[in-house]
Amino acid sequence: MVTISAALPCVLSLNNHLTRMLNSVRQLTGLVKVLQRSLKHRFKGIFVNVGMEESDEHSGQLPFSETIYMFSALLDPNFCLFWLDHDVLAAEDVKRKVKEKLLDMTMSEMENVSFPVGSSSGEDEQEEPPAKTAHLFMGYHKKKKQHVTSSAMTELNAYIKVASEEDETDCIKFWSRHMKDFQKLYHFAMRVLGVPATSAPVERVFSHGGLIMRPNRSRLTANTLSNLIFLKCNTVLE
Structure with missing residues (x-):
């Protein structure tokens, strides 16, 4: 069971819910404020990474600031980038910068993934056929279309499109079904999603x-x- 991917969306969704409560409830607003302040303090690294809080240079390593929480949420089709649109309470330009940074980091990690022995990276080299004997009108034949391998960007954009259209709720089944469609992303996802959220x-x-x-x-x-x-x-x- 995948658990790490739910950490970031749960924290942001809970913060969004508390924000809405502040605008709707008349009693216990002090309790709601304390809960929200405690949430932001406990998970400050997440709020800084999504652009909702400023980083303090003298605070050292912030709790939950590891990028794996963003990677796992992106690579789970149940969350993908939905949390960025709905639960990141920031300006649109901030959301755009967070999205661009996350996608750039993901593509960088995809390029560094080492494929297991015997697996294919989607860029299999095809043996060239033996040269044909020259004959009359040989140059008239049309050139064959060369195979174009998908880049990390193309693969990532295709995954986001598929994840936004499918209703699959089981993350493992989704990646089992699409492991050949997104080979680079699949191997990176297996490394990230296999991390347990707790000890x-x-x-x-x-x-x-x-x-x-x-x-x-x-x-x-x-x-x-x-x-x-x-x-x-x-x-x-x-």
């Missing part, structure tokens, strides 16, 4: 390990313990 899944792995490695099973080898934990944590895949 809870990792903590559950250690919990399973503690339940398996009991005092009466102290002679288990490291390899056997690793295999048992793997099977226990992946029983839902059966």
